[in-house]
Amino acid sequence: MKEKKFYRKAIASTQEAPELDLSKLTKRKQFPGHSNPPPPPNNPMDKQIGGNHYKEMNIQPVEFIVANNIPFREGSAIKYICRHAVKNGKQDLEKAIHFLQMIIDTYS
Numbered sequence: 001m002k003e004k005k006f007y008r009k010a011i012a013s014t015q016e017a018p019e020l021d022l023s024k025l026t027k028r029k030q031f032p033g034h035s036n037p038p039p040p041p042n043n044p045m046d047k048q049i050g051g052n053h054y055k056e057m058n059i060q061p062v063e064f065i066v067a068n069n070i071p072f073r074e075g076s077a078i079k080y081i082c083r084h085a086v087k088n089g090k091q092d093l094e095k096a097i098h099f100l101q102m103i104i105d106t107y108s
Helices: 002-016 061-067 072-083 090-105
Strands: none
Touching: 061 072, 072 090
């Protein structure tokens, strides 16, 4: 019989409990003379200096180059080939050929 009374009191006490203000638990304590830590850095892939010819691509050349561990000269040729139609046209293709020629010369 005592167990039933205890059970009823326990249920009654949970129903009467005030709601917790969780906003007080999530606030960070401020210390005098200290500022909050800076926000996380922006993704460098979201920023392009000097145009938008890479940002408009589905996969930026640098993402492909880094993901595949492509060496500098090969990566440079890829970069120039990818952007030639929207940036410097023939000049970018000539730059790509220049880098490809450097690669070819390593086989001599």
